[in-house]
Amino acid sequence: MSLLRFLPAVLSALLFVAFANQYPVIARGDVLTVAWDWLPTLGVELAFRLDGLSLLFALLITGIGAVILSYAADYFKTDPRRDRLQILLGLFALSMLGLVLSDDAISLFLFWEGTTLTSFLLVGFDHHRDVARRNAVQALIITGLGGLALLIGLITMHQITGSWRMSDWNAAGFTDHAAYPMILLAVLIGCFTKSAQFPFHYWLPNAMAAPTPVSAYLHSATMVKAGIYLLLRLNPALGGTELWTMALVTCGGITMILGSLWALRQTDLKLMMAYTTLMALGALTLLIGLGSDKALMAAIVFILVHALYKAALFLSVGMMDKQVGTRDLRHIHGMGKSMPLAWACAALGALSMAGIPPLIGFLGKELIYTATLGHSLWVSGVALAANVMMVMTAIAVAWGPFVGRASHAQAKPMSVGLWWGTLVMGLLALILGSLPSLIDSSLVQPILAAVTGREQSVYLSLWHGINGPLVLSVATYALGFVLYRFMPRIRATLSDIEARYGEMDNLYQWKLDSLHRVAGATTRSLQNGRMTFYLRVTFGMLSLILWAALLDSPIRWPEQGLALTWIDLIVGLLAVVGTWIVVRTESRLIAISALGIVGAAVSIVFVMFGAIDVAMTQLLVDTLMVIFIAVALVRLPRVKLSRLTNRVAGFIAITLGAGVSVAMLAVLQVPMHLELTEFFGQNSLTEALGRNVVNVILVDFRAMDTLGEIAVVVIAALAAIAALKSKPEHKSV
Amino acid sequence: MNSLVLSTITRILAPLLLVFSVFILLRGHNDPGGGFIGGLIAAIAFILISKAEGRRQAMVALRVRPLSIAGTGLLMAIVAGFWGLIAKGAFLKGIWPLIVYNADGSKGGLPIGSILLFDLGVFLVVIGGVCGIFFNLEKAVGEDTD
Amino acid sequence: MDILLTLVTGVLVAGASYLMMAGTLVRFLLGLVLISNAVNLIIFVSGRLTYAGPPLIDSASKTVAEGAANSLPQALILTAIVIGFGLFAFTLALSLRAYSQLGTDAADEMREAEPEDRT
Numbered sequence: 001m002s003l004l005r006f007l008p009a010v011l012s013a014l015l016f017v018a019f020a021n022q023y024p025v026i027a028r029g030d031v032l033t034v035a036w037d038w039l040p041t042l043g044v045e046l047a048f049r050l051d052g053l054s055l056l057f058a059l060l061i062t063g064i065g066a067v068i069l070s071y072a073a074d075y076f077k078t079d080p081r082r083d084r085l086q087i088l089l090g091l092f093a094l095s096m097l098g099l100v101l102s103d104d105a106i107s108l109f110l111f112w113e114g115t116t117l118t119s120f121l122l123v124g125f126d127h128h129r130d131v132a133r134r135n136a137v138q139a140l141i142i143t144g145l146g147g148l149a150l151l152i153g154l155i156t157m158h159q160i161t162g163s164w165r166m167s168d169w170n171a172a173g174f175t176d177h178a179a180y181p182m183i184l185l186a187v188l189i190g191c192f193t194k195s196a197q198f199p200f201h202y203w204l205p206n207a208m209a210a211p212t213p214v215s216a217y218l219h220s221a222t223m224v225k226a227g228i229y230l231l232l233r234l235n236p237a238l239g240g241t242e243l244w245t246m247a248l249v250t251c252g253g254i255t256m257i258l259g260s261l262w263a264l265r266q267t268d269l270k271l272m273m274a275y276t277t278l279m280a281l282g283a284l285t286l287l288i289g290l291g292s293d294k295a296l297m298a299a300i301v302f303i304l305v306h307a308l309y310k311a312a313l314f315l316s317v318g319m320m321d322k323q324v325g326t327r328d329l330r331h332i333h334g335m336g337k338s339m340p341l342a343w344a345c346a347a348l349g350a351l352s353m354a355g356i357p358p359l360i361g362f363l364g365k366e367l368i369y370t371a372t373l374g375h376s377l378w379v380s381g382v383a384l385a386a387n388v389m390m391v392m393t394a395i396a397v398a399w400g401p402f403v404g405r406a407s408h409a410q411a412k413p414m415s416v417g418l419w420w421g422t423l424v425m426g427l428l429a430l431i432l433g434s435l436p437s438l439i440d441s442s443l444v445q446p447i448l449a450a451v452t453g454r455e456q457s458v459y460l461s462l463w464h465g466i467n468g469p470l471v472l473s474v475a476t477y478a479l480g481f482v483l484y485r486f487m488p489r490i491r492a493t494l495s496d497i498e499a500r501y502g503e504m505d506n507l508y509q510w511k512l513d514s515l516h517r518v519a520g521a522t523t524r525s526l527q528n529g530r531m532t533f534y535l536r537v538t539f540g541m542l543s544l545i546l547w548a549a550l551l552d553s554p555i556r557w558p559e560q561g562l563a564l565t566w567i568d569l570i571v572g573l574l575a576v577v578g579t580w581i582v583v584r585t586e587s588r589l590i591a592i593s594a595l596g597i598v599g600a601a602v603s604i605v606f607v608m609f610g611a612i613d614v615a616m617t618q619l620l621v622d623t624l625m626v627i628f629i630a631v632a633l634v635r636l637p638r639v640k641l642s643r644l645t646n647r648v649a650g651f652i653a654i655t656l657g658a659g660v661s662v663a664m665l666a667v668l669q670v671p672m673h674l675e676l677t678e679f680f681g682q683n684s685l686t687e688a689l690g691r692n693v694v695n696v697i698l699v700d701f702r703a704m705d706t707l708g709e710i711a712v713v714v715i716a717a718l719a720a721i722a723a724l725k726s727k728p729e730h731k732s733v
Numbered sequence: 734m735n736s737l738v739l740s741t742i743t744r745i746l747a748p749l750l751l752v753f754s755v756f757i758l759l760r761g762h763n764d765p766g767g768g769f770i771g772g773l774i775a776a777i778a779f780i781l782i783s784k785a786e787g788r789r790q791a792m793v794a795l796r797v798r799p800l801s802i803a804g805t806g807l808l809m810a811i812v813a814g815f816w817g818l819i820a821k822g823a824f825l826k827g828i829w830p831l832i833v834y835n836a837d838g839s840k841g842g843l844p845i846g847s848i849l850l851f852d853l854g855v856f857l858v859v860i861g862g863v864c865g866i867f868f869n870l871e872k873a874v875g876e877d878t879d
Numbered sequence: 880m881d882i883l884l885t886l887v888t889g890v891l892v893a894g895a896s897y898l899m900m901a902g903t904l905v906r907f908l909l910g911l912v913l914i915s916n917a918v919n920l921i922i923f924v925s926g927r928l929t930y931a932g933p934p935l936i937d938s939a940s941k942t943v944a945e946g947a948a949n950s951l952p953q954a955l956i957l958t959a960i961v962i963g964f965g966l967f968a969f970t971l972a973l974s975l976r977a978y979s980q981l982g983t984d985a986a987d988e989m990r991e992a993e994p995e996d997r998t
Contacts, residue, residue: 610948657893
């Protein structure tokens with residue numbers, strides 16, 4: 001087995017080291033920037049900026065990326081699609097990295113869309129499955145629409161400040177601007193769709209159609225945090241208003257409760273993890289909405305906490321799926337003995353999720369309680385309820401499948417790529433939780449500075465003495481353990497509710513189906529396959545446009561035209577009568593003859609007004625047309641006039657004809673510019689050695705047009721001959 | 734279509750038309766005429782032959798497949814274009830290698846060059862295109878009518 | 880005369896478009912020929928009409944005589960006529976093909992590509 005499969009993981013790890021190398025610089029409170037001109041005329045740059053917030057995300061992306069890429073290398077060890085998966089994951093990681101490092105909003109947006117696209121491809125990785133395709137499209141539609149909303153917000157902010165730099169925006173601030181509600185709405189739609197906040201949350205559980213490594217990476221640790229990242233990033237520019245707090249706390253709170261509640265209902269361990277991700281994202285949104293320093297600090301720490309435990313748990317579920325063959329928690333018991341490593345990973349993750357000291361999850365939960373208690377009782381209640389359910393979910397994941405009588409025989413041995421990274425993440429949660437001073441002033445402090453725009457010192461520790469948060473924590477554990485005993489009954493109740501009221505996913509499906517119906521009906525009525533209809537629409541529109549343009553300016557009857565002679569009248573009459581006969585006759589021969597008359601009349605007009613070349617060409621072509629039709633006539637059917645009279649067509653034809661006449665009259669009123677004609681007349685002989693100006697224009701001055709034209713003649717001949725030569729096919733009806 | 738009158742007239746008229754078409758082509762630069770008109774006249778001559786003496790006879794008179802004629806014409810026009818590009822640096826620029834400039838500023842010599850080549854290309858394209866479509870049209874309409 | 884010609888052109892356009900909308904192949908072809916004529920007339924008349932001679936340079940002078948017919952629209956129309964003929968020939972070939980293949984000359988019954996019962 002080639003070790004080359006670990007190359008992407010190694011590259012990611014190298015990037016991790018490179019970013020970790022900047023850690024001391026950022027810890028000092030410095031900010032690194034680099035910028036290149038991109039579209040200087042539009043003021044768009046490729047501007048990157050590394051501050052505390054970017055660094056945290058960059059470390060998560062590259063670090064967890066290395067773990068996931070190595071995990072994927074062994075998860076898909078023998079799968080021929082492994083290369084595709086790793087390339088897509090790599091592209092995603094780069095987009096995500098670009099997103100968190102961009103200072104320029106246009107770059108940020110492009111990378112943002114990049115993560116949307118790669119996510120679409122990764123969710124639909126098993127593209128032979130209907131459900132994977134459907135869910136991939138759903139994720140694309142929802143996050144893509146959110147992206148458009150975000151773009152509106154970004155452009156508006158650019159319009160106001162004249163800069164694309166987000167650092168400039170943060171310095172300026174928009175909270176007092178008249179357009180603030182509009183900007184906020186646009187940005188929030190972008191962030192909420194990306195980070196799966198209520199009411200856009202339903203795509204995230206569906207995205208679990210992706211392979212487990214993808215879900216672990218995109219849909220828990222990184223991509224869905226892009227919205228959270230942007231909320232934090234723009235917090236100085238947009239945050240701190242009542243509107244901001246209301247929107248974020250409401251949506252975040254609902255998402256939190258919804259996510260943790262539905263997590264309890266799931267029997268598929270992976271789906272359960274997906275819903276707990278919703279809870280975490282909701283909690284982060286809520287904390288950012290609260291906006292106090294304590295709340296923001298809690299959010300920052302919780303991002304780290306969640307990334308570590310959720311990736312670990314996802315990967316443990318993946319191991320179980322891989323080694324046992326099922327993810328249904330009702331069917332897996334007692335695998336702890338045969339899969340000790342998976343158990344260790346799952347246990348570390350679950351302990352952190354439940355917030356048990358000394359894991360970092362405890363720290364996160366204490367900070368959350370501190371922040372919510374500082375705000376109001378009911379927000380604390382929401383947090384408490386969600387955390388109780390987290391404890392229950394944690395027990396369900398890390399206890400149920402591993403203890404008791406073994407449900408499956410000996411599990412297959414695990415390759416090293418699957419477990420090392422998972423274990424490292426679990427251990428990291430333990431180490432950072434035990435020694436929070438490793439990150440408080442060096443990482444959390446610069447991030448808080450970036451998010452609030454103010455410098456302040458941060459001190460983290462496990463033990464704060466007996467206080468409000470600790471009491472809530474103890475209550476959380478107690479309630480969680482007690483309620484876990486009623487888990488099957490709770491699950492049954494929730495299933496009932498789900499069956500009775502349906503989900504928001506159904507609403508999405510209904511909207512999508514309606515769109516398809518409307519589009520289908522529109523297409524059927526417009527593209528109905530009837531040529532007469534198409535032609536009527538075309539000529540009708542032409543007439544409409546013509547008349548609209550004409551009626552826009554005053555129409556005057558020309559003051560004086562050229563004198564009218566008897567010859568003129570006869571020629572005009574010939575053309576009109578010929579046309580009338582062609583339209584009215586049932587006989588094909590008479591029609592052709594009348595057509596010849598019209599052609600002849602037009603030729604006479606050309607002769608009368610000094611266009612000898614044109615008249616000759618017209619006569620010859622007219623002759624040829626008549627010959628061609630005559631030859632083809634024996635194979636063409638008779639014309640039946642009776643079924644051809646049509647009032648609508650007649651009306652359209654008359655309006656169009658009248659429009660053309662009036663338009664020509666209007667043209668005759670406009671002064672003529674003859675510069676080109678004079679140029680040709682003066683230079684024809686001296687420059688091009690020809691006395692027939694028309695011919696000189698054709699073969700010399702405008703020879704390029706003629707070249708194109710003869711090319712068209714050749715193509716028309718080729719196409720006509722191909723149509724004539726092909727043998728009739730006998731269709732099978 | 735075996736009309737004695739038609740075939741007799743054709744025997745006289747077709748060669749005349751063909752010669753006339755070349756005349757029209759050549760004089761086109763100074764008088765009414767040119768590649769398009771000349772080509773159409775020549776095409777009508779061949780169609781006349783085809784109607785009077787059958788398509789096979791017309792194909793013999795033409796000697797080369799119509800589409801080859803049209804292709805050659807297009808190629809000649811493009812060559813004329815590159816001639817100008819190479820000699821004077823502009824695609825389709827007129828080149829007159831046989832024109833002599835006299836001392837008094839007037840011009841002499843033969844007006845033959847890239848422009849004539851171009852017009853000849855147009856002439857051939859029109860003949861080939863029209864004849865090609867016509868012969869195939871006749872064939873598709875059915876051998877039974879011939 | 881030019882005013883008369885604008886009216887004649889209008890009649891040609893009306894007749895041509897009516898024929899093309901009639902829905903059978905033969906009438907469509909007739910309409911196509913008519914509308915080509917009409918468009919040529921539009922270009923010609925828009926370039927202004929003069930009873931003066933054609934844009935030829937007589938052997939005595941070096942430039943076109945004052946007031947000769949406008950050369951530019953003539954060149955345009957010449958091209959348009961030949962292209963129109965190519966289009967006509969192709970449409971004719973296609974119509975023959977469609978008729979022999981589908982057995983109908985009613986354009987609305989030619990629904991191979993967009994059948995009625997499509998959902």
